[in-house]
Amino acid sequence: MSQQRAILLLADGTSYEGKAAGKIGTTTGEICFNTGMTGYQEVFTDPSYFGQLLVTTNAHIGNYGTANADTESAGVKIAGLICKNFTVPFSRQLADASIQDYLETEGLVGISDVDTRAIVRHIRTKGAMNGVISSEEFDLKKLKKILDKAPDMDGLELSSKVTTDKAYTLGEESAKHRVAVLDLGTKQNILRNFLKRDCFVKVFPAKAGMDEIMSFKPDGLFISNGPGDPGAMDYAVDTAKGMLEQGKPLFGICLGHQILARAVGIPTYKMHHGHRGINHPVKNLITGKSEITSQNHGFGVSPEAIAANTDVVEVTHRNLNDDTIEGIRVVGKPAFSVQYHPEASPGPHDAAYLFDQFVDLIAERK
Incomplete structure (x- = not known):
């Protein structure tokens, strides 16, 4: 399998040839x-990456295997993997398994042994675009037809x-605070951060109504991260407006940040190629301090x-x-949000104070 041929074709016609990684097949995405x-496994399982082909700039992927404890959701969410060295x-x-066994089990198609530096330079110059990875079809004209059917992330x-399909709770009902989470694609470490701060959490489906959410009698409200275009999510914007009307502490992360902004009339836009990594410097304009942050957003x-x-x-906060x-x-x-990820797993943890800030706000208003 390690010698199986694979091809990556981008929407502008640029192509790269390498070796198959993970499942043999064909996949498309942005x-x-x-x-x-x-933290490659945490990234693979982050729901915010749903529908995207991920290029990892770190040269070695798979060298420390995979472990069930490192997942941020029920399974792999990226649409495909592109890497330099795929280390089985x-x-x-x-570790519980090799990366090859893990990706085969999860059904993920990938490509390795390509010049990831060249691919990244191309994206930085040309911008985000759709692509197709295949380890079973090598005719570029046929791959172009497959790629033409892939939906555009803008408006998706x-x-x-x-x-989640249905609401569920985490933690002890006797906890000091009750937090309602609107799940737009939440990461598990966000929920763990609430539990660490003595919160009883109820996670609601993305399209849950305000009556259902408020029946939990929450002390605080949270809008999670997630994938896709916030401009195509009027239902979530309406929920955010309803949350603001409650007058309870409200916190949003990433997509939740964008939804909160839209709820107060601030539009969003699609970025040229987005921010994704765990080394992005951000300045807190209130304290004057800077923090190194984990980010993953294309809007x-x-x-x-x-x-x-x-x-x-x-x-x-502003990006430096x-x-x-x-x-x-x-x-x-009592509502605030950040574009980056204070729950960062595996790190950095410079921004974890934001969870404390939210819980303190809840305590002040109880």
Whole structure:
């Protein structure tokens, strides 16, 4: 299998030939890249990556195997994997399986032994675009026809494909705080962070109504991360508006940040190629301190709209690489959000204080 041929074809006609990784097959999605040096399994299972072909810039993928404890959801969520060195033998004693066995079990198609640096430079220059990986079809004209049928991420609603089917609870009912989570594609480490802070959590499907959410009698409300275009999620925006009307502490992460912004009239936009990695510098404008953050998003909140609506939204965090909006709070409301991931797993943990900030806000208002 390690010698099986594989091809990556991009929407602009650029192609790369390498070797098959994971399941033999064909897959499509929007190509993106992550600059993290570790945490590949956490990334693979992050629901925010649903529908995307992931390029890993770290040269070695698979060297420490896979472990059930490292998953962020019920299974792999990326649409395909693109890497340089696909290392099947692993050295970690706590690992449960090799990366090849894991990806075959999960049914993920991938390609290795390609020049990932060249691919990343191409995306950074040309922007995000759809691609197709195949280890069974090598005719570029046929692959182009398959690629033409792949949906564009711009305008695509995906949270309903990764959300929970029905509401469920976590933690002890006797906990100090009750937090309602709107699951747009939540990561498990977000929920673990709430549990660590003495919260009883109820996770609701993405399209749950406010009556159902408020029947839990929550002390605080949370809107999770997730995949897809926030501009195609009016149902979630309406829920966020309903949450704001409750006057309870409200916290949003990543897609939740974008949904909160749209709920107060701030539009979102599709980025040229997005931010994905665990080394993104962000400045907290309230404290003046900077933090290294974990990020994964291809959409952003409009800085022009925020600048024109300072009576509605205050910027709290900015990206030090490109000055994009990384955090906001709603004026006159106990509501705030960040574009990045304070629950970062495996790290960094510079932004974990945001969970404390949310819980403290709950405690102040009880």
